[in-house]
Amino acid sequence: MPRLPRLELPGIPLHVTQRGVNRCAIFLDDDDRHHYRRVLREAARRHAVAIHAFVLMDNHVHLLLSANRSGDISQTLRRAGQTYVQSFNQRHGRVGTLWQGRFKSCLVDSDAYVLRVIRYIELNPVRAAMVERPEDFRWSSVHTHLDRARDPLIVPHPVYQALGSDPASRAVAYHAWLDAPIDAGEVARIRAYLTQEKALGEPRFQAMVEKALNRPVALRPRGRPRAELPAGGAGG
Template sequence: MARLPRLFLPGCAQHVIQRGNNREACFYTEADYKAYLSMLKDAALKYEVAIHAFVLMTNHVHLLMTPGDEQSISRMMQAQGRKYVQYFNFTHGRSGTLWEGRYKSTLVDADNYLLTVNRYIELNPVRASMVTHASEYPWSSYQGNALGKPIQLLTPHLLYRRLGKTAQERQMAYRALFRGRMPEQELAAIREASNKAWVLGDDRFRRQIEAKTGRRAVPAGRGGDRKSARYLESLNQ
């Protein structure tokens, strides 16, 4: 079956996940993380992609970004991915593929989910029990969004800029978002959309995507199974 084109809406952020092949590690050393971020910054600039949040885990990567046009993200991921594989294979004396097929991408309803996805991405190391707090992990955008560390790769989203009038106010308000645990319904909604590459948003946002693209924004209902309309509705409540 031919693959459907990825969903796209001008100005709409996307949550992208890229995993290592067979869940193998994509980063061995500190130099690997630094090389990936440097290459990502160059590719994002070249293909006009604004990156709002990221985390580099041992065997996968999460990115939240807004593309300049319909091909921006795919071109960026292809160029950056190819360059990093060349670096990684040469540095570690290996050959062959590094990434697991196509990256997954999900359109994100900014008004309802953008800062939630920011939080989801930057809390990955905490959920994986690698650290006890997001501030302890060096390879995520939390260092910039919450602590003010200069990260040239990052472009603040409009909703982030609205958190405060000054950088200090924005960082303080952003840190407040990380108090307590994320609700299980939010985690389930993000994972469902990410795993199936569907739209993450409310009904209005989904209808807008469907009207603009001429394609379904969520799976069709299947009676009583987990993909039924009732289940999807519960994720948004």
């Protein structure tokens, strides 16, 4: 059965993760991370793709991106991924694939979920027990959002920009957002939509995406449907 096209819509952010094959490391040192950033930035500029958030973990990356044309994000990541693997293999004396299949992605409702996904991305090193605070991890967009750096890779999303009237006020508001308690189901929900490659958002947003793409975009129930019991029966 042919694989369905990826969910992409012009102007709608896409949360992306790409992992190393068999969970192997995709970055062995800072030079690797610097080079990945370079090829990603070049590919994004070529295809007019905006990168709103990122984190470069040891064996995977998370990105939040948007584009004005469907397909441009896929082209950007394909170009950047191929270029990076070639240089990685040459530098480290290896051959073969580096990525674990095609990247995973889900559309993100800008109104309700963009800030949650940015926080999810930038808290990855904390959840992995690599650092105590997200700003302690070097390879993340958190430094731009906290107004501690001007990263040329990042185009701040309009929802982030609406947090304040200037960089300092936005940084204060975002810092409070990073430190705020997170609902127990939020991380699981973001992961589930990314795993199933659906549209993360409110019902109205999902209905809009379904109409635009003529495909179901809500989560599928886990496991097999339960069989109906005969009349008067009881579960075992």
